[in-house]
Amino acid sequence: EVNRTTVNKAYMELKSDGFILSQTGKGTVVQGQISKEMQNRDLFVPRLQWQQLLNHDIYKNDSSLIKKVMNSANEKEMITLAGGFVNASLIDVDQIEKIMNLCFKKYGERLFCASSVFGLYELRELVASRMKQKGINAHINQVIITSGSQQGLEYFTRSLIKPGDMVIVEEPSYLGAIEIFKAYGAQVVGIPIDHEGMRVDILEKYLLKYRPKFIYTIPTYQNPSGVTLSIERRNQLLELAYLYRIPILEDDPYSDIVLEGPKMPALKALDRFGYVTYIGTISKNMFMGLRIGWVISDERLIEAFGSLKQISDLHTNTLGQYLLIELIKNKVLEAHMARLIPIYRHNKKLMVDTIKSYDVPEMAITPSNGGFYIWCRLPQNLNMNEFVQKCSEYKVLIMPGEPFFAGGTVGENYIRINYSAPSDTEIIEGIKRLMHAINAAMKG
Ligand code: PMP
Numbered sequence: 001e002v003n004r005t006t007v008n009k010a011y012m013e014l015k016s017d018g019f020i021l022s023q024t025g026k027g028t029v030v031q032g033q034i035s036k037e038m039q040n041r042d043l044f045v046p047r048l049q050w051q052q053l054l055n056h057d058i059y060k061n062d063s064s065l066i067k068k069v070m071n072s073a074n075e076k077e078m079i080t081l082a083g084g085f086v087n088a089s090l091i092d093v094d095q096i097e098k099i100m101n102l103c104f105k106k107y108g109e110r111l112f113c114a115s116s117v118f119g120l121y122e123l124r125e126l127v128a129s130r131m132k133q134k135g136i137n138a139h140i141n142q143v144i145i146t147s148g149s150q151q152g153l154e155y156f157t158r159s160l161i162k163p164g165d166m167v168i169v170e171e172p173s174y175l176g177a178i179e180i181f182k183a184y185g186a187q188v189v190g191i192p193i194d195h196e197g198m199r200v201d202i203l204e205k206y207l208l209k210y211r212p213k214f215i216y217t218i219p220t221y222q223n224p225s226g227v228t229l230s231i232e233r234r235n236q237l238l239e240l241a242y243l244y245r246i247p248i249l250e251d252d253p254y255s256d257i258v259l260e261g262p263k264m265p266a267l268k269a270l271d272r273f274g275y276v277t278y279i280g281t282i283s284k285n286m287f288m289g290l291r292i293g294w295v296i297s298d299e300r301l302i303e304a305f306g307s308l309k310q311i312s313d314l315h316t317n318t319l320g321q322y323l324l325i326e327l328i329k330n331k332v333l334e335a336h337m338a339r340l341i342p343i344y345r346h347n348k349k350l351m352v353d354t355i356k357s358y359d360v361p362e363m364a365i366t367p368s369n370g371g372f373y374i375w376c377r378l379p380q381n382l383n384m385n386e387f388v389q390k391c392s393e394y395k396v397l398i399m400p401g402e403p404f405f406a407g408g409t410v411g412e413n414y415i416r417i418n419y420s421a422p423s424d425t426e427i428i429e430g431i432k433r434l435m436h437a438i439n440a441a442m443k444g
Contacts, residue, residue: 057163058183072397079430081417082397084223084372086287089423090340092332099326107322115318117306119145119294123321126328127280127294134255135269136278138296144305145316149253149281149293153177155305156214156249156277156295161186165213168206170198172375172404172414174223177216177251186213190406195367197222197229200236207244214247220264221254224404224416225375226368234267241275248276253284254371256337257420259345261369274298282324284372284420286336290320347419347427348374354431360438372420375401378413378438387413387441396433 011028014020022028073080103111118124124143131138146152153176161167163185169178171190181188189210192199198217206212217237219229229237241248250267268278274297281293295305309315327333351374352365362379378387388400401414422430 057185072392075395078395078397079422079426079433080397081419081422081426081430081434082399083418083421084284085418085421086284086340087421087423090343091287092336092339095332095335096323096327099330099332100323102330103319103322103326106326111319111322113318115315115321117309117315118302119143119316120318120321120325123325124294126325127296130328131278131280131296134266136266136296139299141299142296142302144295144302144309145321146293146295146305146309147291147313147316148283148288149251149279150176150180151309151312152279152293152295152305153249153251154180155308156279156301157181157184157186158308159301159304160213160247166210168203168210168212168215169406170217170222170225171406172224172401173216173406174218174251175403178404178406181216188406193222193225193227195227197227197233198237200229200233200240203237203240204244207240207246212246214249215241216249216251217267218251218254219267220252221257221368221371223254223371224373224399224401224414225366226371226373227366227375228261228264228369229267231264234265234270238267238271238275242273246275250276250278252278253281256285257341257344257370257372259341259348259370268296277301282333286327286333290324292316292320292324344372344420347422347424350424351417351419351427351431354428358431358435360435363438372418374417374419376415376417378415379442380412381443382413382438383441383443384413387437390437390440391434394433394436396430396437398434 011020011022015022020028020030072078073083121140123145124140127145128138128140128143131143144152146155157180161181161184165186166189167181167186168189168191169181170193172193173190178188189206189212191203191206197219203215215237217229219234221228237248240246248267248271252266255264255266266278268276277295277297279293279295282290283293295302297305324333327336355363355365355374355376360379362377362381364377366375366377368375378384384400384402391398399416399418401416404414404416417430417434419427
């Protein structure tokens with residue numbers, strides 16, 4: 001029961017604030033116009049302090065290099081050797097238009113409708129059969145389609161990590177993964193690599209000391225270093241994982257970009273006991289904008305990923321999934337790769353030869369057989385901050401190595417440069433600018 005005086009008081013207040021209008025004989029009506037008084041009051045409504053409202057446990061990425069690179073990549077006259085994309089001018093748009101038209105005819109309105117949280121059944125089947133060619137046997141219930149492999153990395157982390165848990169990564173490793181692990185509260189420990197990939201020979205010590213929740217690895221043409229884990233080490237890594245019951249997260253975006261040497265079997269293909277969760281993507285084989293990746297793992301984990309997808313984006317975009325199905329079925333993906341791999345091979349050689357032609361003492365390129373990157377050690381005697389500054393002055397964008405190291409500090413000066421996206425002229429001019437920046441930043 002409400003007291004009459006309270007009601008009267010409420011009416012008085014609404015009236016004085018200009019929300020209602022009372023006229024004798026006409027009763028009281030809601031006032032449409034905001035009164036002058038209210039307008040004045042707007043001036044005194046305090047602004048929301050978003051910086052204080054943000055959950056800083058999750059939001060730790062405001063200095064993210066990936067974002068910065070994406071932003072300045074389009075600056076005028078900038079030569080970017082920092083990204084990890086296909087050169088847009090190499091995409092056969094006419095061919096893709098034909099496939100898109102075929103999709104319109106074949107699928108019609110279905111292209112624009114909602115689809116399963118786990119992805120289109122047909123695409124999951126296609127992924128499973130393509131993975132078979134890699135020696136990975138997966139039942140359809142062990143496959144989920146995600147919005148790029150990035151989402152797979154995030155779901156794996158969210159499914160397993162509680163704040164304070166340890167994760168072991170190669171050092172250096174993919175900075176976009178390190179950021180996810182840290183964002184969800186994991187403590188990231190880096191294990192060094194050499195020319196054969198992760199130093200599995202010292203891994204046991206790390207496992208005993210840190211008791212990690214999982215091991216994250218990019219075994220083939222690693223980002224950023226380009227190195228590939230040898231077969232012996234793949235088997236040793238699996239044996240250690242079995243011994244200490246530690247799951248492995250295998251991130252595999254580059255293994256089809258084979259430029260030299262043999263094709264390596266996926267860790268997942270060698271795994272006899274379901275310890276490896278495999279993450280694949282179309283981003284590096286074809287193009288990134290489609291945002292389609294997949295995860296192959298134990299059914300229980302895939303189910304958990306389904307629940308996460310339900311709350312984050314319901315499902316991967318239907319149009320892109322149908323397009324990918326037809327790109328695969330009509331062998332456009334295959335043709336695209338057959339056309340681009342010789343270009344990457346050429347680009348890489350041109351970049352390496354150009355760097356070597358400058359003959360900078362102490363500058364060293366890490367050997368690699370595929371993927372998108374050259375991992376380069378710069379002279380010790382270089383002021384890294386000044387070098388990064390000079391690069392931006394001379395309009396060449398590179399990835400400084402530091403953020404790829406989980407601990408955030410390194411004794412040596414590394415950079416990652418990309419050869420998949422630039423043209424010949426950009427490679428030659430870009431490396432020239434890079435050399436100017438190195439010269440300008442040498443100490444003493
Ligand atoms: N993992 C690695 C190692 C990568 O290099 C990248 C892209 N730079 C990704 C995952 C994310 O790729 P996407 O989400 O486009 O599949």
